[in-house]
Structure formats: structure tokens, C-alpha cells
Amino acid sequence: MFESLADQPPDALLALIGLHRADPRPTKLDLGVGVYRDETGVTPIMAAVREAERILLDTRTTKSYLGPEGDPVFVDLLKPIVFGVDPGPRLLGVQTPGGTGALRLGAELIAAARPGARVLIGTPTWPNHAPIFTAAGLTLVPHRFFDVAGQRLDIDALAAALESAGPGDVVLLHGCCHNPTGGDLDRAAWARVAALVRARGILPFVDLAYQGLGEGLDEDAAGVRALFADLGEGLVAYSCDKNFGLYRDRVGALFGLAATPAAAEVMRSNMIALARVNWSMPPDHGAAIVRTVLESATLTSLWRDELLRMGTRVRAVRAALAAADPRLAFLTTQHGMFSTLPIDPARIAALRADHGVYMAGSGRINVAGLQVGDAPAFVAALAAVGWS
Numbered sequence: 001m002f003e004s005l006a007d008q009p010p011d012a013l014l015a016l017i018g019l020h021r022a023d024p025r026p027t028k029l030d031l032g033v034g035v036y037r038d039e040t041g042v043t044p045i046m047a048a049v050r051e052a053e054r055i056l057l058d059t060r061t062t063k064s065y066l067g068p069e070g071d072p073v074f075v076d077l078l079k080p081i082v083f084g085v086d087p088g089p090r091l092l093g094v095q096t097p098g099g100t101g102a103l104r105l106g107a108e109l110i111a112a113a114r115p116g117a118r119v120l121i122g123t124p125t126w127p128n129h130a131p132i133f134t135a136a137g138l139t140l141v142p143h144r145f146f147d148v149a150g151q152r153l154d155i156d157a158l159a160a161a162l163e164s165a166g167p168g169d170v171v172l173l174h175g176c177c178h179n180p181t182g183g184d185l186d187r188a189a190w191a192r193v194a195a196l197v198r199a200r201g202i203l204p205f206v207d208l209a210y211q212g213l214g215e216g217l218d219e220d221a222a223g224v225r226a227l228f229a230d231l232g233e234g235l236v237a238y239s240c241d242k243n244f245g246l247y248r249d250r251v252g253a254l255f256g257l258a259a260t261p262a263a264a265e266v267m268r269s270n271m272i273a274l275a276r277v278n279w280s281m282p283p284d285h286g287a288a289i290v291r292t293v294l295e296s297a298t299l300t301s302l303w304r305d306e307l308l309r310m311g312t313r314v315r316a317v318r319a320a321l322a323a324a325d326p327r328l329a330f331l332t333t334q335h336g337m338f339s340t341l342p343i344d345p346a347r348i349a350a351l352r353a354d355h356g357v358y359m360a361g362s363g364r365i366n367v368a369g370l371q372v373g374d375a376p377a378f379v380a381a382l383a384a385v386g387w388s
């Protein structure tokens, strides 16, 4: 049976975790996989999360099954954080294993409704996006979203892609903190996208994995909220992995906005059926932590404060890099954990081999992996490999 299988290369981004770990140099810098680190270089368990875990340990009486939709209270508590005003019974959600689970579930829902549907996808994007949509049998239609050499968004290319699409087509959008470029749509661009999506009858599918790590919880959701304010149908893949620091617990949700409350119930039943054949039921522990935090005003305020500090620290690192090298000034115009440097593969390899600087092969850097004090060393390494 399996002799027909071809060997698969390891995921290039995730492989950086092992490569960095095995590097004995004390001066090594990890700008690879997207995890936040604090000013001591640690990916912390947030104080509100730790307290919620303690509460769960003391009060939980069972770990019996919940069901394929996960914990509906967890989903309901996230709704106002994501959407601001709850649009009512047309909006539904189910819990998923991380944002990736939400993306895959949404992709399969689209494929069930319209096999082979076209998905407009801006490039560059998170390397797992295309494989997820392809694996679900959808058809990718790429367009340029960001010009890395010029460090500019290509809104016109996005608008042209939308103008060429119509009912039955999907557009994948990053809600905030664009991965891998940090290039976010501003208010005017969101309004333009929203108008085109509505006029052309395109289904928007928003990936919102970094809410709060850009400009703030409300600011980072402003685009999604503007888009969904007057929309027939749409999907949001949400992740709590980053903004609650729950990476390995895999905490996410897929939200769907349907044309009518009755259609929302049909959508929900399809999400549940698809979840059942994929993972049967999502893991509960991380979602229970988020629920426990959001059910408590004290823990919610603790979480919000810590998230605010995390976002502030990321912006400080961006500013420090820009101050250390004026050619990096564009970093202060971008948002969230990632930016992509216009740098060639040979220099990326030299940075790793000669200076212990780990970044993705695309030139993506995880700004949140650096300390403010690392800026001079990083800039010196860039200069040493002749980056210009």
C-alpha cells in the first residue's frame, strides 16, 4: 500500500524550531516561528491563564465529552471581542482545534456548498493557507497583495481580483497583523474591500489569528467589524493561540454569518457534521481556560492588560530596529509579529550559518521573538551578510 507514497519534506517554517534549539551559540536570535517572547526571552504563560488553570484544577469535576461543536459558552464569549456588536442569530460559531482547524473547517464547508470553489488569495501569505484550501478541494486564484521589494500593499491588485470575481467565489483576507508582511488594510482599504465584496456577491473568509498583538483588541478587529456590519454571508477563522499564549493547547473557533437565522442553523449543522468526521470533538482544555478568563471581569481585565503590554513591546522592538538601521523604517508602519525583509535566500542562509540568526526562508521575521536590546546585533548581522 504505502510504497506508492513519496517522501514529504518537513514543514520549512516549523523545522526552524528544531534548528534553532540545536544551535549552541548563546548569541543566537530566533525570528522564526510566530511565538511571542517577553523581555526575558520567554514565551510566558499569561497570568490570567495561569489563574484560570488553577480555578479549573480546583473546580472541574469531569472531563467527559462536550460534543463536536465544543463549548458554546466559549464561542459566545468571543463574539463581542471579535464582532463588537453581536449581529444576532445570523451569526454562529463552533470551537475548533486552533485557527488552522477553523480554516480547514471553513474550507470544507465551502467545498461542501460549492465543490472546487475559487478562493482569491493574496500573496505572499501564511505558507499553510494554500495547502489547507487545496486539500479541501478548492481552487486557488492568487493575486499580489504586498510588494516586498517596495514594502507596499497592492490594494489595486486586490481590488482588481475582487472585480474579476463574483457569486460563488471566496476571498481570503487577513483580519490584522498580516502574516507574513505586517501589511494591514487601513480603514479606507477595508471600506473599499467591503463595498466590492458586497457588490460582487463574494464570500469573505477572514483569518483573524493575532487580535490584540497589533494596535489593540478593538483596533485589530475594526476591519472585520466594518466588513461584517452590512454583509450577507461571511466566515471568520479565529485563533486564541497567540493572544492568550495557548499555542500548544490549540484554541480556535470558526464563525459564520448566514443570510438568515434559519440558514445559520443549517450552516451550523454542516460545520458540526464536518467537525465530527475530522476531529470528532475539539480539545477542551485551552477553550475552558479562555472561557474561565472571559467569565471573570477580574481575569478579563488582567488578560487585556497583559495583551496590551505584549502589543506595546512588539511595537517597541519595531521602533528599536528602525532606529538601529534607517533602512528598516518600514517596520514601524507595519503591524503585529511579522514583517518580511526584501532579502535573498543566500543571505538568509548566511545569517543562520554565520550569525545564528534564524528567520523564515521567505525573509519573514518574527519581530516578537526579539528583545529591544537585540536590535544592534540583528542590524550588524544584516550588514555583515551585505544586506542592502
Ligand code: LMR
Pocket (backbone or CB within 6 Å): 013, 032, 033, 034, 035, 126, 128, 179
Ligand atoms: C507562524 O506563522 O509562524 C505560526 O502561525 C505557526 C505556524 O503554525 O505556522
